[in-house]
Amino acid sequence: xxxxxxxxxxxxxxxxxxxxxxxxxxxxxxxxxxxxxxxxxxxxxxxxxxxxxxxxxxxxxxxxxxxxxxxxxxxxxxxxxxxxxxxxxxxxxxxxxxxxxxxxxxxxxxxxxxxxxxxxxxxxxxxxxxxxxxxxxxxxxxxxxxxxxxxxxxxxxxxxxxxxxxxxxxxxxxxxxxxxxxxxxxxxxxxxxxxxxxxxxxxxxxxxxxxxxxxxxxxxxxxxxxxxxxxxxxxxxxxxxxxxxxxxxxxxxxxxxxxxxxxxxxxxxxxxxxxxxxxxxxxxxxxxxxxxxxxxxxxxxxxxxxxxxxxxxxxxxxxxxxxxxxxxxxxxxxxxxxxxxxxxxxxxxxxxxxxxxxxxxxxxxxxxxxxxxxxxxxxxxxxxxxxxxxxxxxxxxxxxxxxxxxxxxxxxxxxxxxxxxxxxxxxxxxxxxxxxxxxxxxxxxxxxxxxxxxxxxxxxxxxxxxxxxxxxxxxxxxxxxxxxxxxxxxxxxxxxxxxxxxxxxxxxxxxxxxxxxxxxxxxxxxxxxxxxxxxxxxxxxxxxxxxxxxxxxxxxxxxxxxxxxxxxxxxxxxxxxxxxxxxx
Numbered sequence: 001x002x003x004x005x006x007x008x009x010x011x012x013x014x015x016x017x018x019x020x021x022x023x024x025x026x027x028x029x030x031x032x033x034x035x036x037x038x039x040x041x042x043x044x045x046x047x048x049x050x051x052x053x054x055x056x057x058x059x060x061x062x063x064x065x066x067x068x069x070x071x072x073x074x075x076x077x078x079x080x081x082x083x084x085x086x087x088x089x090x091x092x093x094x095x096x097x098x099x100x101x102x103x104x105x106x107x108x109x110x111x112x113x114x115x116x117x118x119x120x121x122x123x124x125x126x127x128x129x130x131x132x133x134x135x136x137x138x139x140x141x142x143x144x145x146x147x148x149x150x151x152x153x154x155x156x157x158x159x160x161x162x163x164x165x166x167x168x169x170x171x172x173x174x175x176x177x178x179x180x181x182x183x184x185x186x187x188x189x190x191x192x193x194x195x196x197x198x199x200x201x202x203x204x205x206x207x208x209x210x211x212x213x214x215x216x217x218x219x220x221x222x223x224x225x226x227x228x229x230x231x232x233x234x235x236x237x238x239x240x241x242x243x244x245x246x247x248x249x250x251x252x253x254x255x256x257x258x259x260x261x262x263x264x265x266x267x268x269x270x271x272x273x274x275x276x277x278x279x280x281x282x283x284x285x286x287x288x289x290x291x292x293x294x295x296x297x298x299x300x301x302x303x304x305x306x307x308x309x310x311x312x313x314x315x316x317x318x319x320x321x322x323x324x325x326x327x328x329x330x331x332x333x334x335x336x337x338x339x340x341x342x343x344x345x346x347x348x349x350x351x352x353x354x355x356x357x358x359x360x361x362x363x364x365x366x367x368x369x370x371x372x373x374x375x376x377x378x379x380x381x382x383x384x385x386x387x388x389x390x391x392x393x394x395x396x397x398x399x400x401x402x403x404x405x406x407x408x409x410x411x412x413x414x415x416x417x418x419x420x421x422x423x424x425x426x427x428x429x430x431x432x433x434x435x436x437x438x439x440x441x442x443x444x445x446x447x448x449x450x451x452x453x454x455x456x457x458x459x460x461x462x463x464x465x466x467x468x469x470x471x472x473x474x475x476x477x478x479x480x481x482x483x484x485x486x487x488x489x490x491x492x493x494x495x496x497x498x499x500x501x502x503x504x505x506x507x508x509x510x511x512x513x514x515x516x517x518x519x520x521x522x523x524x525x526x527x528x529x530x531x532x533x534x535x536x537x538x539x540x541x542x543x544x545x546x547x548x549x550x551x552x553x554x555x556x557x558x559x560x561x562x563x564x565x566x567x568x569x570x571x572x573x574x575x576x577x578x579x580x581x582x583x584x
Contacts (some may be wrong), residue, residue, distance in 0.1 A: 002256055003257065003258070003259065004035065004037065004256045007223055007247045007251075007254065008021055009222070012044065012226065013266070018043060018044075022063065024043075026358075033080040034186040035146060036381075037084050037149075038220065039086055040086035040190050041088065045226075049374040058098065064089075065114065072112060073113060078111065079109060081106070082108065082109050085189075086105060087106050101134055104115055105142075105155060107146075109537075116140060117144050117153065118153040120137065134253075142185055143176060150187040152187070153188070154170070156190040156191055173186070179419065193230060194562075195567075196306060197284050199249075203243055207238050207240050219268070221247075223253075225315075225317060230316075233249055234246065235255070244257070249308060249473075283517050286519060289532040292535050293515050295514050295515055307342065307345065313458075313561035315346055317457075317559070317561075323432070324351045325351065326343050327430065328435050329357075330351070330438075332368065333365065333488070335469060340374070347561060354380065354382075354430065354498070355375055356422075357387070358385045360415050361391070362390055362415075362499060367496065373485045416453045419452065439461045439466050440462055440568070443465040443482070444546075444568070445517075450556060457558060460561055462557070462567075463567045515533075521562075522566040527541075527544060551575070551576045551577050
């Protein structure tokens with residue numbers, strides 16, 4: 001028997017495109033005989049949020065289902081072609097309002113209308129997920145019999161275990177198998193977002209399930225960039241010991257496999273699932289073997305995936321928002337350098353990119369020299385638009401009309417906001433999408449100017465800590481023959497908003513800062529626990545104070561391409577107005 005994994009890439013609610021993809025994959029030719037697996041919510045796209053309950057979406061979707069049924073029933077029956085497809089199943093009340101919405105797997109075979117064969121049991125309700133708000137969960141495991149094969153069904157979250165889940169669908173399926181007959185394969189239709197390190201956890205959990213249920217495990221996942229969330233694909237097939245097949249990351253892909261290739265399943269019903277919970281996915285980035293703790297160093301393969309994912313996310317966002325031009329404010333610092341470099345590496349035929357350098361009276365000459373050298377290496381046009389005259393005019397206007405001099409933080413911030421105004425003027429003039437250049441460390445402690453350097457349509461680097469920015473730049477130089485001038489990587493970070501300013505005057509070293517921030521954000525460590533990991537009470541109080549006071553800035557920040565398990569943005573929801581915390 002053949003199993004076809006269809007790792008698809010299409011836009012949310014593009015019913016015309018989805019239908020064409022479906023028909024193309026199932027065109028009835030002989031080599032398509034077998035079981036075709038499509039991702040979770042293939043028929044709609046994911047995540048849907050409030051679209052689920054909006055009437056225009058519902059009406060279009062129900063019309064689409066009728067279209068599929070009409071097409072199917074027009075075909076000659078062919079029991080040798082079967083498909084399992086993710087979609088929605090609506091139930092309406094007497095006022096025709098959606099009473100229940102279920103995340104389901106449909107069975108398709110030519111000549112027969114779609115039939116619901118399984119409802120997702122575990123509805124994730126953490127981080128970016130809020131499925132309990134929209135969907136009604138299933139409560140029954142399912143084994144589907146097709147062409148003499150018994151198939152165990154799971155949808156995405158159903159494969160994971162957690163102390164937060166009241167049921168374990170894998171255990172339910174195992175109990176059903178034990179009370180009936182063995183299954184020949186287990187499938188998981190998934191819409192699983194990407195973050196670094198997740199792929200290996202999927203493989204490990206798949207092998208566990210294969211061992212527990214004594215059957216090969218097939219996993220099919222969608223591809224796409226939905227605002228800040230990336231879906232990487234990475235479909236795979238395993239037995240209890242081996243990874244038999246792995247699909248491409250960030251690319252549409254299809255693969256035909258055959259059941260006899262999946263030999264070598266060994267039974268281990270004593271697996272405790274302690275290291276493959278969804279909570280474990282959030283705690284993988286701190287090295288506890290150092291004092292104080294540090295972030296784990298990124299491996300070359302991690303950085304390769306990061307570059308691929310960030311480029312993919314940028315292109316998905318630009319395509320769906322209708323942009324073919326990009327604009328970056330280049331400062332001569334490492335953040336804007338990396339943002340510009342990634343955007344250039346991601347560029348497709350017909351697209352354009354431009355850098356604009358906006359020096360102030362505090363900008364060092366080396367900043368322009370390094371910016372110019374970078375743009376020459378990348379073959380990107382660089383335009384210079386000094387702000388010192390605008391800055392001087394505003395200072396005089398304040399002095400003459402307000403009666404007080406513009407000094408200190410107010411003077412620093414007006415420079416950043418001047419740059420933002422000029423940047424968007426150029427964006428409006430050229431039709432280019434402005435890219436934000438802030439990193440995760442800055443966003444965490446509010447080390448950016450609201451409506452200044454925090455502006456942009458999308459943040460490429462907002463889920464990378466400052467130390468990771470340096471690592472990624474060094475990797476790019478190793479991979480692309482030193483396209484980033486070394487002086488950019490080795491110079492001390494500075495905002496250049498006052499004389500002789502450096503980041504270290506305001507913040508702990510980035511090595512210590514980033515580890516503390518990761519401990520707070522992903523590991524949810526208390527201030528006492530941070531101290532036990534080697535940080536001083538003084539720096540903990542400073543960092544935690546900056547972190548808690550910066551929520552109003554984060555709330556107004558642009559979308560951040562998510563590449564880590566815990567990120568700022570859609571999955572991070574904290575009240576802006578809250579009581580002050582007592583220092584440690």
